[in-house]
Amino acid sequence: MENIKNIIFDYGNVIFEINFKRTQDALLQLGIANSTEFYGHRNQNPIFDDFEMAGVSSEEFRAEIRNAANNQNLTNQQIDEAWNSLLIGVSANNHDVLLATKKKYRTFLLSNNNEIHYDWIIKHIKERYNINNYDDFFEKAYFSQIMKLRKPNVNIFEQVIKENNLNAAETLFIDDSPQHIEGAKKAGLHTLLMDVHPEKLEDFLKEKGIL
Structure with missing residues (x-):
């Protein structure tokens, strides 16, 4: 893009x-x-x-x-x-996809999360992939329970933009929830609605001209 x-x-x-x-x-x-x-x-x-x-x-x-x-x-x-029971796991080679994307762009994670899910996820990636957290895959990972903000409220996007000195016109937000996409648009971000299974993330990014 x-x-x-x-x-x-x-x-x-x-x-x-x-x-x-x-x-x-x-x-x-x-x-x-x-x-x-x-x-x-x-x-x-x-x-x-x-x-x-x-x-x-x-x-x-x-x-x-x-x-x-x-x-x-x-x-x-x-x-x-x-x-x-909501939580299935990281799909396919998505950690490799994130590292490849990070080489081309400044990348960030922005997740609506909570203490119980977060603990399960960290345990999962540690046991399955020997990964302690997401620090290596993004410039910064943001979680709603730490920020005390959540999507789709525009203030959560504005905080990520401000803290990292991002130009919204040069920033893309990818989410699977239409309501979150609308919140990001209000913050001036470009958006893509993820409408395929997460195991297709690499194909999705290539199709959109990102990778």
Whole structure:
């Protein structure tokens, strides 16, 4: 792509495969009858937004799940396993793809995340790939629970732009969520909607003229 010098990547279903239905089914098994309305790709109970911005702790999050399931006997392990069932793993050779992209552009990660998912992901990449974190793959990795901001709010994009002295007109944002794309556009960023499986990330970037 012409004039693009910087790329901000989303994580879930761009680099790392996730499956919302798995968690919806798992929450249903915990006793949350309206699990598809309670948690989804585009709409969800406010507890999830709060958790992603560290507005509630992991313990407070688990307490809300117990309340929603009307079952105070659910264990932390049961709740965490249901919540983490969303997470599949890093697809194909995506770490190599990120390193190749980093050679051509300033690259950043911007993920709506939370403490329970983050801990699972770090454990996963350590055990499977012997990677401790994402410091080597991006100039900087941003996570919503640390920033206490989340996509699609424009202020999260503006903070990444300001902290790294980025020119928005030279910066591309890639995400699989249309609502996040709209937030990035409000911050003046170029955008691409990731509409293929994350295992196709390399093909997607080549097709768009990025690699």
